[in-house]
């Protein structure tokens with residue numbers, strides 16, 4: 247029998263995962279709207295959807311046959327992407343095929359370690375995508391049982407310098423170092439960026455803002471039109 251890990255990994259191999267999220271206070275932060283974005287992603291050929299919060303994960307999973315990579319953001323400092331085992335189990339319980347969680351080496355609010363979260367999510371029948379910012383974190387997450395490792399947090403945590411574009415160097419280094427699939431995520435702005443990520447060794451590519459964030463995209467256009 248094919249394991250859940252093989253099934254998901256085969257389904258997203260060489261393909262796009264669309265992140266359908268909206269920040270706190272954004273007009274798009276509305277479950278029905280995020281479901282519509284997920285349906286648009288499906289219609290456009292995405293292989294999976296990444297979604298935030300149990301309610302949205304459940305609604306997207308009910309509306310589309312695509313597997314859902316679920317997370318639960320809590321706050322925006324320290325470890326905020328699925329920070330505790332409780333958050334992870336709620337996301338798995340909502341129907342996520344994969345639970346994405348911070349796998350940096352910073353302290354977690356419930357005192358757990360990443361390996362505890364991996365164990366709990368596997369017992370719940372879902373896979374784990376480790377969101378990392380460095381090569382070392384990715385190597386450790388793979389050793390601790392992560393099913394996929396994503397470059398999500400590169401440029402967003404102390405010790406990982408901010409960059410304008412995607413961190414394709416990290417994609418390449420991870421792909422050479424670990425045996426689990428590497429996902430390129432973060433600031434992938436164009437189809438050419440996505441194709442370049444695959445060429446550098448990514449198994450799959452997550453795109454959020456460039457596809458599903460009209461407020462941020464409008465802001466970028468507006469700023470470009472402001473005369474100095």
Ligand SMILES: CC(=O)N[C@H](C=O)[C@@H](O)[C@H](O)[C@H](O)COP(=O)(O)O
Nearest residue numbers: 265398402432433434453454455456
């Ligand atoms: C750092 C962080 O919290 N990243 C989040 C992870 O779920 C999302 O806010 C991003 O939109 C997602 O990673 C996709 O990235 P981009 O929107 O750049 O394509």
